[in-house]
Amino acid sequence: MDMSSSSPVITDPAAISPPLLGGMSSNLMPFSVMSGGYSGPSMSVSVSRRQIEEVIVNGLLDAMKSSSPRKKHNLAFDQDNSPDDDPAYSAWMSKCPSALNSFKQIVANAQGRKIAVFLDYDGTLSPIVDDPDKAFMSPAMRGAVRNVAKYFPTAIVSGRSRKKVFDFVKLKELYYAGSHGMDIVTSVANSEHGTEKLHPLNTTDQCKEANLFQPACEFLPMIDEVTRTLVEVTSGIEGATVENNKFCVSVHYRNVADKDWKTVAELVKEVLEAFPRLKVTNGRMVLEVRPVIDWDKGKAVEFLLQSLGLDEPENVIPIYIGDDRTDEDAFKVLRQRNCGYGILVSQVPKETEAFYSLRDPSEVRLMTLLPCDGVPQFPGEMEETLATMKKMKGEDGNLFLVLA
Numbered sequence: 001m002d003m004s005s006s007s008p009v010i011t012d013p014a015a016i017s018p019p020l021l022g023g024m025s026s027n028l029m030p031f032s033v034m035s036g037g038y039s040g041p042s043m044s045v046s047v048s049r050r051q052i053e054e055v056i057v058n059g060l061l062d063a064m065k066s067s068s069p070r071k072k073h074n075l076a077f078d079q080d081n082s083p084d085d086d087p088a089y090s091a092w093m094s095k096c097p098s099a100l101n102s103f104k105q106i107v108a109n110a111q112g113r114k115i116a117v118f119l120d121y122d123g124t125l126s127p128i129v130d131d132p133d134k135a136f137m138s139p140a141m142r143g144a145v146r147n148v149a150k151y152f153p154t155a156i157v158s159g160r161s162r163k164k165v166f167d168f169v170k171l172k173e174l175y176y177a178g179s180h181g182m183d184i185v186t187s188v189a190n191s192e193h194g195t196e197k198l199h200p201l202n203t204t205d206q207c208k209e210a211n212l213f214q215p216a217c218e219f220l221p222m223i224d225e226v227t228r229t230l231v232e233v234t235s236g237i238e239g240a241t242v243e244n245n246k247f248c249v250s251v252h253y254r255n256v257a258d259k260d261w262k263t264v265a266e267l268v269k270e271v272l273e274a275f276p277r278l279k280v281t282n283g284r285m286v287l288e289v290r291p292v293i294d295w296d297k298g299k300a301v302e303f304l305l306q307s308l309g310l311d312e313p314e315n316v317i318p319i320y321i322g323d324d325r326t327d328e329d330a331f332k333v334l335r336q337r338n339c340g341y342g343i344l345v346s347q348v349p350k351e352t353e354a355f356y357s358l359r360d361p362s363e364v365r366l367m368t369l370l371p372c373d374g375v376p377q378f379p380g381e382m383e384e385t386l387a388t389m390k391k392m393k394g395e396d397g398n399l400f401l402v403l404a
């Protein structure tokens with residue numbers, strides 16, 4: 001798809017309207033292009049289409065490079081440095097403190113209010129692994145989430161398809177929002193929390209079904225088509241894989257050699273030129289192609305709170321735990337509503353709208369084991385319990401304490 005030979009010279013920003021830019025999310029556009037290059041009608045700089053494409057691909061590439069920062073490696077000991085050794089991480093923690101260390105305060109603020117729990121899946125409940133099909137959550141984590149759901153309405157909000165994330169989590173008592181919140185089911189009266197309860201297995205995958213909320217329903221054929229095209233064009237790139245998540249598609253480059261990342265960016269950009277109603281955002285070493293609709297994980301959280309009858313900010317404390325950029329939309333909503341807490345899972349400092357942080361899924365599990373209902377699940381002072389638990393990490397990085 002080399003368009004350079006026939007490309008005209010462009011001097012008018014309107015001339016680069018969709019499809020060339022329509023498929024690129026604004027958060028992937030390099031700032032200099034938006035602010036400097038095409039800032040107004042008086043601009044007279046001539047820019048070739050090729051140069052514009054180069055800038056777009058480079059913007060995408062920069063986003064790809066920064067999408068999943070690696071922990072610093074300590075060459076002397078051939079091991080990753082702990083965040084404890086990193087002054088930048090410690091400085092960041094003063095802005096985004098550990099949710100574990102702030103747990104007493106969180107519980108104190110929640111007194112007399114209902115808690116609703118929202119959990120991202122990859123990187124939050126399961127460790128990040130090379131093969132997306134093997135991102136299993138540990139039985140211990142499953143037990144912890146099951147326990148949380150006994151006390152609080154609990155939802156999984158994932159970029160995966162709803163079916164796939166359910167297959168990993170396997171807990172019928174939870175609510176599930178798949179495809180970055182574009183696939184939600186609310187159904188079946190449930191007495192436990194006095195709300196509607198989702199039963200993912202009792203539903204079919206048809207948009208017309210009354211208990212399904214699928215705001216991107218009309219995009220299904222387009223997503224299938226773009227998936228096929230992406231599979232085809234990336235087939236020659238070693239390590240690249242394409243995952244159909246029903247209302248969005250993931251192009252994984254975690255296992256692609258760095259030298260080929262630019263090619264991945266170029267190919268995705270080229271494919272999206274034919275799909276101006278789709279955009280691309282980036283997650284942890286993944287390019288996520290999704291419909292250009294005003295819907296995201298933040299909107300999904302608002303939708304779920306409303307459908308579950310938990311839409312009173314003064315009476316409800318939503319807690320959202322996630323590790324990725326798409327989770328920022330949910331953190332933002334909680335900040336704007338001035339209720340609840342976003343908790344970012346990260347081992348490196350990141351720009352975030354979250355209030356608190358946790359380092360990894362093992363700390364997420366630790367959090368779920370704490371006595372949110374005021375009834376301690378473990379003997380002794382919470383600090384002592386925490387200190388002990390922190391030392392008890394199993395081989396998979398998850399804690400192996402078993403709930404009583």
Ligand SMILES: O=P(O)(O)OC[C@H]1O[C@H](O[C@H]2O[C@H](CO)[C@@H](O)[C@H](O)[C@H]2O)[C@H](O)[C@@H](O)[C@@H]1O
Nearest residue numbers: 121122128129130132135158159250254284286
């Ligand atoms: O919203 P999430 O539940 O966090 O889903 C976001 C993406 O997660 C998965 O990809 C990520 O995890 C993989 C397994 O650990 C890893 O290999 C990949 O590099 C990560 O980006 C999932 O495969 C994607 O489809 C989701 O969009």
